[in-house]
Amino acid sequence: MPPATPEESKPAHPRWTLLACILASSLSFVEGSVLNVALPAIRAGFGAGASEVQWVVNAYLLPLSALLLLGGAVGDHYGRKRLLMLGTALFGAASLLCALAPGLEWLLAGRVIQGIGAALLLPNSLALLNATFEGEERGRAIGIWAAVGAAAAAIAPLIGGWLVEHVGWPSIFYINLPLAAGAILLAWRFAAESRNEAAARTDYPGAALATLGLLGLTYGLTLWSVQLRFTPAVTGLLVAGVALLAAFLWIEARRGDKAMMPLAMFGNRCFVGTNLMTFLLYGAFGAVMLLLPYVLIEAGHYSPLQAGLALTPLAVIIAVLSPIMGRFAARIGGRLPLTAGPIVVAAGLLLGQRIEAGGSYLAQVLPAVLVMASGMALAVAPLTSTVLSSVDRKHSGTASGLNSAVARTGGLIATALLGSVLAARGDALVGHFHTALLVSAAVCVAAGLTSWFTVAGSSQGAKVAEA
Template sequence: MSTVALRSSAGKWIMVSAILASSMAFIDGTALNVVLPALQNSLQASGADLFWILNAYLLMLAALILIGGSLGDKLGRKKIFMAGIFIFICGSALCGISPGVTWLIIFRIIQGIGGALMIPGSLSLISSSIDVKERGKAIGTWSAFTTVVTMGGPVLGGALADAGLWRYIFFINVPIGIAALVMLWLKVNETKDEDGDHAIDFPGAIAIALGLALVTFGFLRIPAVGLDNWQVYLSLAVGVLLLIAFVVIEKKSKHPMMPLQLFANATFTGANLLTFFLYAGLGAGMLFMSLNMVQVQGYSQLQSGLTFLPFTVMMISLARFAGGLADKYGPRLLLICGPAAAGTGLLILSFIKQTNGPADYWTTFFPGVIVFGLGVSFTVAPLTTAVMGSVSDHFSGTASGVNNAVSRIAGVFANAIFGALAVLFFAGALQTQLNHVTLNTAEKQQVIAQAANLGNAKVPEGISTDKEAIEKAYHESFINAYAKIMRTSAALGFLGALMGMVFIRGVRKSESPEVRK
């Protein structure tokens, strides 16, 4: 397969189109975190609804992204990439006009289908088209730009939400997607695996989609019905069985969507474990930090978005540099120190109590954001380099799909599990706080029922006693839950560093069509 230089005209068009398309998908996640309070008020959504709005997209992405990667390898990377972009912008436009929560969740599923075809296509196109000597730098450039746009998402989301225009978070994808489609159509050549088979692993796709959906549903039902409920037991049990069935299907399939022989490579296995732990911690940490700032600390949504600017500046400055270091010295040290620093940043952020709002930002949130940002900046590009460098070009789309699927699965589990945990932590702390407030049993139950709305909890109508004390109890309880969630997220960052220490070794491109054993 012929490759092109990064600085050539063809190389630049590949990079620009890949970055534009990827940015649409990534901006949705971070911008949506910031606009959730506005969306919650506008659509009268509960706390569980919010997690479903996030998870409907992530769920489809996680379930189908593996098929998206292998489809690109088999049928043509550019073709599948363009199909994904088209579906994604259609889903985005529909999300923008959705009349209520249920429709928004349905349209987010369409977005997820598009994203599953689109996201692995960008990295696969880069890995299979750019000269091997410049691949780390190209991936570092892709990581830097997409992460900058991703981290710029909260600023844009905050500004639009404060102006009452949260729907434009979805509409903005349409012109970006059209521009990427035109570039790909006119300027980028098709690449695909000419030697591979073209069969699609539908049993595997169905097993992982249903398995993830049921596990997610089980965790999201816990706040509503409690842990000791047949709905929770049944959905979690069947979901886990389907995920086990997925592994069995992949082992026996002649055309697996996730070839298990890839995991014979310790670096590939370790990089994906690191991805799972780090992205679960990162996703939960960023979501709850945004909710804390807006719903408890008194930040506007724009101010909340602006707090991530230091993170963005570090990504601009360091991601490409980190990719170059990984090319020169190997990714191992960066993949130990980076996640450890990110975990330390999340730990620092967990100690923040009630503040005086944005005026206290520099002495409260800022130090943790800096340490967290440094860790992520030195991790993203080397992690991608390690994954893509541990397999041959033959498996580039599949490897990209597996790694992206792992990061999205991490996001699904983080939102489902941490969402359930946050409500349980909030309700437990609230019961303690309410011991100091005069309420009868029925009123107390009404007040505690609001725990499902987390930071958006409001004093129920009909309760006139000690409203200020109840509101204070809500704030204190949320901060208590926030601290526990952030510390759990930090522990996941440290687990990621441990995976880097145990599994990651020097990475050389495999010459075989399989993997380096």
């Protein structure tokens, strides 16, 4: 694919470009929230085991986590519009493969391709907006982009639950097709090409090592979580994964500013702290968001639609309160909200200890969901602004992309550790779920303490957090 040339550029139509970017990125937002409601039906449909259910999630998260930074760099080099269209086309084709999958292997292959497509379309949808809009219009466009994504994530479990219940689980993948087609058509017709070849970091060796290292680590943890013992295969996979990730860091150090993940950014205490906090918080939260609808359906005998409804308040609260917290954090700095948010999430997880099979939704499930949502709303917007303020302007895009990749890697690792929970049935499933909630609450407290000790206490201090 040759780089874009000036002759290929054409005047942008900002509103239609915004709509194209919204449709494309909504594919990932919708897929991330709708699949959890469908997992029990997918497991039953294929007669899958616990580790195979884990891979339905992680086959998507693995390439997305490892390739997200590279996807943005390739878009800088070859053209953001082109990569947005390519990623969206891959995602749409993979969704069709998932819907028509005759066996679990085909479904997993489709999920991998979906992850690759998402790694291309997500960073380039935002980069295309940055290139199309300027000044206040840019901030307004990104705000609309984020708000629609949050709304899509909120309504997706309801739509997915209804489809699983009345049409069947393959139908959740068919809903991606019109979104993908609309995004490609609008981008092709109305978006102007843009690129920044000088800023591109096409670090293919780094991307390959990161992917293989995460694969080894994830596969090893998945096997261990089902067996709960270190067999030679598990040990070998974990050692290989760690060795490959160490080689990735060595490659990145040698490439300097040309690296996919410039290690110079990690000389800043605030940047290191916020990314560690992101890994811990999103890992714990991702694990619970996978387990909660699964437990409600399997042990609580909720229908998929009821499970989707049960999660709706969470996405709505995060979408409504996050902008308010973003403005609040701009005045007081990120330290307080980034400390309080994870601890409030931990309180919500402890409330989840009251969830039992056949228990009341209003008395047991809803209070936990409301408190968890409030904690995440405290942290989401301040996290983004704090990460960006902790690095210089030339690294802002890389820092944002890296933080997104770290969040997904947290979910990837957490999902790999859930084998014993997903393998349980009946009362044992609820008991294992309670244990997972306790562990996740402890991880969230660690995330809050990490923020307290690494993030500066004012917006000015957040910009220069000395190592």
